[in-house]
Amino acid sequence: MFPSPAARSFLAQRLTAHRHFWRSSAIGSVLEPVLFLAAMGLTLGSLVDRGPGVPGGVGYLAFLAPGLLVAAAMQTATGESSYPVLGALKWDRVYEAVLATPARPVDVLTGHLLYVAFRVTTAAAAFLVVLVLFGAAASPLVVLSLPVALLTGLAFAAPVTAMAARLEEDAAFAALQRFLIVPMFLFSGTFFPVTQLPAALEWFAYATPLWHGVALARDLALGTAEGGSALLHLGYLGLWTVAGTWLAARALQRRLVR
Numbered sequence: 001m002f003p004s005p006a007a008r009s010f011l012a013q014r015l016t017a018h019r020h021f022w023r024s025s026a027i028g029s030v031l032e033p034v035l036f037l038a039a040m041g042l043t044l045g046s047l048v049d050r051g052p053g054v055p056g057g058v059g060y061l062a063f064l065a066p067g068l069l070v071a072a073a074m075q076t077a078t079g080e081s082s083y084p085v086l087g088a089l090k091w092d093r094v095y096e097a098v099l100a101t102p103a104r105p106v107d108v109l110t111g112h113l114l115y116v117a118f119r120v121t122t123a124a125a126a127f128l129v130v131l132v133l134f135g136a137a138a139s140p141l142v143v144l145s146l147p148v149a150l151l152t153g154l155a156f157a158a159p160v161t162a163m164a165a166r167l168e169e170d171a172a173f174a175a176l177q178r179f180l181i182v183p184m185f186l187f188s189g190t191f192f193p194v195t196q197l198p199a200a201l202e203w204f205a206y207a208t209p210l211w212h213g214v215a216l217a218r219d220l221a222l223g224t225a226e227g228g229s230a231l232l233h234l235g236y237l238g239l240w241t242v243a244g245t246w247l248a249a250r251a252l253q254r255r256l257v258r
Contacts (some may be wrong), residue, residue, distance in 0.1 A: 003110050006103035010111030013098075015118070025119075026126070033130040036068050037061065040191070041136065055193055058138075058222060065136035066217040067190035069127045070149050073120045074210055077153035078160050078181055080116045082173045085164035095256055105252040113157060113245070120153035121146065131221075139223030148220065148233075152213030155237045158244025165251035184210045189218075209240045 003011070018025075045060035054063045088094040095108050124146055131137060163172070187197060187205055194205040205211045216233040219225035 003114060004107050006098075006101065006107035007110035007114065009101075010098055010103065010108060011114045011118075014111065014115040018115075018119075025123075030126050030130065032072065033068065033127040037065060037130065037134050037136065040064055040068075041134065055195075061134065061136045062138055062222060063218065064191065065131045065134065066142070066145055066221040067214040069124055069131060069145055070152050070213040070217045071185050071188075071190045071210065072127055073124050073149035073153040073213070074156050074184070075181065076120050076123050077116050077157035078176075080119055081112075081157040081160040082164050082176065083170060085112070085161050086167055086170055086173075089165065089255060090168070095252070099256055105256045106249055108256070109161070109245070109249055109252055112161065113154065116157040117150060117154065120157075121150050124149035124153075137221055139221060141223055141225060142221040144220045145217035148213055148217045148237075151234065151237045151241065152209060155209040155213070155240035155244065158241050158248050160244075162244055162247035162251045165248060165255050184208050189214045209237055212236045 041061035041064045045064065048054065048060040054060055095105075098108055099105070127149075128142070128146055132142065160176070163176070187201060188194065188208045188210040189205060190210075194202050194211060197205060212233040216225065216230055219230070
């Protein structure tokens with residue numbers, strides 16, 4: 001089903017606002033992967049490759065880069081679905097202004113998620129170009145890591161939007177970053193295989209949507225993806241997206257319709 005005219009109009013408004021800061025976000029989308037890949041993939045990676053290396057004989061740069069791409073998608077989606085959503089609800093009252101038109105809360109949510117999809121896709125595309133230029137892609141299937149990054153981003157954007165729609169203050173976002181986003185970034189397979197973690201933390205990593213996105217993107221970039229595992233990863237990310245969207249729709253309906 002195509003987005004409604006109201007949802008498309010709200011997306012257009014968000015894209016119009018994005019025109020005022022697209023240059024800074026574009027520079028960050030290119031500069032961040034360059035710095036990360038140079039610092040972690042080349043400098044640290046050369047030390048890792050001299051030692052035991054990554055299991056499977058994969059160069060550390062090739063191991064790291066797809067994980068960073070997906071992790072960056074998580075961070076972009078979370079950032080666009082936390083403070084901006086609460087701000088539009090409580091401080092700027094943008095959503096209330098939109099509902100003064102024939103738009104419904106579901107149109108607001110759809111437009112918001114479409115905008116997040118745009119932000120994640122453009123940032124991930126820039127990261128992908130840098131990844132290829134660094135020689136970190138071992139297979140042409142690496143291009144499929146772009147939709148994987150998008151789905152991973154939505155798997156975070158939808159539930160974080162649901163959380164933001166229920167808040168009155170922004171203090172919970174600091175806790176979200178400190179206790180969930182940062183630990184996932186560090187311990188969900190981005191920098192090293194989760195099999196090196198203690199058993200309890202390893203199973204926690206498997207339960208996170210980030211691990212599934214990282215694992216699938218890495219398999220695609222290395223050319224080792226298998227149909228069964230790929231479907232499992234996609235299904236898990238899709239479950240988070242659908243469940244989060246349902247929760248976000250309910251939260252916005254309750255918050256905006258009185």
